[in-house]
Structure formats: C-alpha cells, structure tokens
Amino acid sequence: MENADQLGLSVALQEAQNGYKEGGIPIGAALVRIRDGIPEVLASGRNLRLQKSSATLHGETSALENAGRLSAEVYRECTMYTTLSPCSMCSGAILLYKIPRVVIGENANFKGDEELLRSRGVDVLVVDDEGCKSLMARFIEEKPQEWYEDIGEIYSH
Amino acid sequence: MENADQLGLSVALQEAQNGYKEGGIPIGAALVRIRDGIPEVLASGRNLRLQKSSATLHGETSALENAGRLSAEVYRECTMYTTLSPCSMCSGAILLYKIPRVVIGENANFKGDEELLRSRGVDVLVVDDEGCKSLMARFIEEKPQEWYEDIGEIYSH
Ligand SMILES: [Ca+2]
Ligand SMILES: [Ca+2]
Ligand SMILES: [Zn+2]
Ligand SMILES: [Zn+2]
Numbered sequence: 001m002e003n004a005d006q007l008g009l010s011v012a013l014q015e016a017q018n019g020y021k022e023g024g025i026p027i028g029a030a031l032v033r034i035r036d037g038i039p040e041v042l043a044s045g046r047n048l049r050l051q052k053s054s055a056t057l058h059g060e061t062s063a064l065e066n067a068g069r070l071s072a073e074v075y076r077e078c079t080m081y082t083t084l085s086p087c088s089m090c091s092g093a094i095l096l097y098k099i100p101r102v103v104i105g106e107n108a109n110f111k112g113d114e115e116l117l118r119s120r121g122v123d124v125l126v127v128d129d130e131g132c133k134s135l136m137a138r139f140i141e142e143k144p145q146e147w148y149e150d151i152g153e154i155y156s157h
Numbered sequence: 158m159e160n161a162d163q164l165g166l167s168v169a170l171q172e173a174q175n176g177y178k179e180g181g182i183p184i185g186a187a188l189v190r191i192r193d194g195i196p197e198v199l200a201s202g203r204n205l206r207l208q209k210s211s212a213t214l215h216g217e218t219s220a221l222e223n224a225g226r227l228s229a230e231v232y233r234e235c236t237m238y239t240t241l242s243p244c245s246m247c248s249g250a251i252l253l254y255k256i257p258r259v260v261i262g263e264n265a266n267f268k269g270d271e272e273l274l275r276s277r278g279v280d281v282l283v284v285d286d287e288g289c290k291s292l293m294a295r296f297i298e299e300k301p302q303e304w305y306e307d308i309g310e311i312y313s314h
Binding site for chain 2: 049053054055056057061064065067068069070071072073075087088089090091092093095096097098113116148149151152153154155
C-alpha cells in the first residue's frame with residue numbers, strides 16, 4: 001500500500017476500534033483528499049447505530065456527515081477509506097458525490113455493492129487487512145442480532 | 158392513487174413545504190408501514206443540508222433516521238414516499254433495508270437511481286405530482302448553487 005492509503009485506512013480502523021470500545025458496531029471510515037500525492041484527512045467517522053440509535057450513520061455516511069458541506073469539486077479529489085465493504089447506502093453515497101476511489105479494509109465479513117461501484121467507474125481496492133477482519137468477526141460473533149439489523153437482514157436465532 | 162399513497166405523499170410534501178419555509182432544500186419523505194391496507198406513518202423527514210450543514214440528511218435518509226432502529230422485518234412492510242426521485246444514496250438506503258416499494262412525487266426536476274431500484278425488484282411508482290414539481294422548480298431557480306451541491310454536481314454560473 002502507498003503511504004496515503006496506509007494513513008487513510010489506519011484512521012478508519014482507529015474509528016472502528018473506538019466504536020468497538022463504545023459497544024458499537026466496529027466499522028470506521030475516513031474521507032481523505034489527496035493532492036500532489038499529499039493526503040489530507042477531511043473527516044472520519046464510525047457506525048453509530050448502537051450509540052445513537054441511528055439507521056443511517058454507517059462508517060462512510062458518518063465520515064461524510066462529519067465532513068459537513070463540501071462543494072462537488074472537493075469530493076472528486078477524495079478517496080473514501082472504510083474498514084468494511086460498503087453497503088448499498090454507503091456505495092450510493094459514494095456515487096452521489098462522485099468520489100473516484102474507495103479503499104476497503106476487507107470484504108470477507110460482508111460484501112457490499114463493490115461491483116456497482118466498479119461498473120460506474122469507481123476505482124475500488126480491497127486490502128484484505130487482518131486488523132479490520134478480526135475486529136469485525138469478533139463483533140459479529142458477540143452481537144449477531146445487531147449486525148443483522150445493520151444490514152437489513154432478518155435474524156433467526 | 159390509493160388512499161395510503163395519497164396519505165404518504167401528502168406527509169412527504171408537507172415535510173418539503175416545511176423545509177422550504179425554513180430556507181432549506183424542499184424535499185420530503187415518509188416511511189409508511191402498510192398492513193391489511195392500513196397505513197401507519199412510522200416517520201417522516203426532510204432534506205436538512207442547509208438547516209444542519211448535513212451532507213447525508215436527504216429527505217429519505219432523514220425519514221429513515223427519524224424512524225430510529227427498526228428490525229429488518231418492519232422495513233419489508235413499508236413504502237417509502239418521497240417528493241423527488243431518490244438520488245444514489247437514498248436509493249441505496251432503500252436497497253439496504255429492502256423496502257419493497259417507493260412512491261415518487263416527481264422525476265422531472267431530477268431523475269435519481271430509479272432504474273437501479275427497479276432492476277433489483279423494487280416496485281417504483283412515479284406520480285408526477287404538480288405540487289411536488291412546482292415547489293422543487295421554484296427552489297432550483299432561487300438557489301441553484303445549493304441544489305447542485307446537494308446532488309454532487311459542479312455549479313458553473
Ligand atoms: Ca436517531
Ligand atoms: Ca453536520
Ligand atoms: Zn453502509
Ligand atoms: Zn438522496
């Protein structure tokens with residue numbers, strides 16, 4: 001991985017780890033503007049379903065929300081880093097703002113709408129990061145019902 | 158339109174009108190659970206970009222956020238009503254939660270990801286409502302830059 005990618009993913013993973021410590025779903029993201037190879041973290045965020053009873057603040061949407069209002073030009077210079085493959089909503093948010101590149105920590109625990117992103121020209125890199133994978137796997141084992149709720153799946157125990 | 162649809166769309170339009178009065182982008186939505194033909198408005202919401210400097214609270218995501226945490230089963234009995242054709246993010250949110258039906262006030266001012274929704278089995282009805290259309294057209298004429306920002310498009314004046 002390049003330096004900018006290591007930075008972006010480490011910020012996203014830190015968010016996920018903070019979320020886990022809060023008892024939340026450990027998925028984090030970072031919106032990073034890269035110009036002349038120099039990364040600037042515009043915002044980061046984490047899944048807040050359990051902390052805020054939120055149905056829309058996933059890692060990626062949380063990072064976008066924390067970035068506040070940005071003009072269209074800024075998003076087009078950004079990479080979205082996320083610890084887990086983006087769901088349909090977060091993929092749609094990436095498409096809405098025409099973010100050209102997404103770096104995904106892992107897609108072993110969940111595979112989102114990566115193919116839709118690629119089909120619309122987004123550059124998608126899956127890193128298969130052990131830290132992202134083990135944290136998420138641990139959460140899913142501990143709180144499967146909350147995880148199913150987060151992805152709109154019916155939980156039958 | 159059926160009674161449930163008239164109710165749902167009128168709640169969405171009321172949200173849009175309230176948003177306009179606040180100086181916001183006038184797009185509203187309502188999440189309505191329909192059982193045995195009887196509609197229950199679970200939540201409604203409106204675009205809050207200008208009111209809250211929010212990049213993620215569109216009409217539909219705002220309604221989902223206001224509905225709070227719901228189990229997967231509930232969403233599958235819902236219809237999402239929205240005054241304007243849902244953007245990629247909001248379409249993705251509808252797909253995430255497997256909401257089976259979307260009623261759209263109009264798609265003349267903006268056409269979102271309706272085809273993606275249909276291709277994944279969502280029942281999409283476009284009403285072509287004059288009230289929705291004229292309110293949105295008025296806003297776009299008054300504040301084109303804010304509108305472009307909301308859909309991630311570059312504004313050149
Ligand atoms: Ca909430
Ligand atoms: Ca904000
Ligand atoms: Zn998501
Ligand atoms: Zn939207």
